[in-house]
Amino acid sequence: MTRLRAVREPVLWLVMALASVAAVAADTPQAWLDRMNEALNTRNYDGVFSHWQGGRLETLRIVHRVIEGAVTERLESLDGSGRQFVRDGAELTCYLPDQRTVLVEKAPPSLMPAGLPKFDGTMTDFYQLESLGTMLQMGQKAQVITVTPRDGYRYGYRLWIQRSTGMPLKTELLDTTGNAIEQVVFSSLSMRHHIADAEFKPQLVTTGFQWLRDDGGPAMTTETGGSWNKTPLPPGFQLAAQTTQMLPGVAEPVTHLVFSDGLATVSVFIQTEVFRNSPNQVRPGVEQVGTTSAFTSVQSGHKYVALGEVPPATVRLIIEGLMRESAGQALGLARGPK
């Protein structure tokens, strides 16, 4: 007995110590972000939340279901307009009762890269993760995690993650000075094992509505590599995807580049066709649409448009880098090999 106890006690302490380390690891900001990602991507839920942005507050209901990776979702405005969005896989149907219109969009499946972007360990060079402890949110225990950018090229987040489910009960998008520019707060949330198809049907009568359908255009070709990899970019941003796709109203394919730092994404669209007849109609400049920044510029008959949920300086820097790179290539081609 004595020998057994002599062996058992150290093992017991070791097990307890390891369990303690594991518990600490499971409580890191990164672990909470991982839990949140998993909950958002895999759980069924039904909730009511308020959305604040640009000085306006709206109440919405969301019903979200995942079956073998396929997402079905209904988002409904409970205030005023009564608009509803129903997403079923790649198809998004927008019911606009105030416009007596229904829009149906279908994105090409290849436009749905898995897990981009997401909160993961690759972003810690450019964001500082911090846990602010446990607070009550919606009467539930929530872990408060902040994602603070280390420079002015990206926005930050403050997240209230429900400890029991991993769901974000409250989220804030923060500008470069730490001020909230967008906020989503749940007032009720239930995690459900089963959600019937009927709950994704729009709760409105569409008799007499006009239906407009966009099938997403011809098949898109996906390219890899290419010279855009050498583009000088804001710190941390890398080329994450490069495609050529058709856009409505544009006769020629548009080059679509996606740059990401692992969390923020910026899309760049390069097209030529529009400016053949009117090269002087577009001026360089930045536009702000909600929390999305867009920057447009023209060079040698090509139009460059960058946009994303990042500060205006980021989209501008990316476009300027692309244009320098493009001009360098043109110069090299003009000179020819030595």
Add this chain to the structure above:
Amino acid sequence: MSNEELESQLSAMFDDELPATECELLARRLARDEQLRARWGHYAAIGACIRGESGIRLETALAGRVSAALKQEAAADEVPAGGRSKHGFFNPWVTSLGGLAAAAAVAAVAILWMRTEAPPGLARTAPLPPVAAPLQVTPASAPQLAAVPQPAPVQPGAHLRQSREPDSYVTPAAVSQGSALVAPTELANYIVAHSSYSGPLMRRNALSALVGGDSAVPQVTAQPIAVTVVTGK
């Protein structure tokens, strides 16, 4: 006549600044040229969308002049080389104007409208009436149209199709008064394409901004800034 001259004439016609005689000639040309008709239709739809006019119809003085000229041409049995009958000539023009081009523009702008919110401090216009009003194009819109990059003509059979052919279209009810650097329709298309690359949290928040909007339309603030344009020379 070069393409540039045609563009200029078309623009002047749309601005109601083209002399009546030239207007008639151009109308005849419109009857023969499908691509030109598509471009005219796109001008009309885009202009209406950008102005955010609701309840406007094609029966304006300008449209009336064009229609009259076209009908006159058809009555004279000047069937163009394409061999269209007098019914077959006018209907495609109307279809092009009120159908695909308008649908493309309206759909794109509506998507933008749903997916954006007005920045704080910007005035909003009155909401649309509850019942869709027919699309109408007025000459008064022309000066604003001139500031918009001209998109390519939308060809019949493009990838946008309608589930049902509507007899009316709805346009957003407000105007982007700033000097928009990218046409709202183009920006809408870009935002739609970009949203496919957002994560679940970002996408949900973005959709919330759109679903939760009132009847106002997107207000795009434009802040032109200095930038070095590298010419590559």
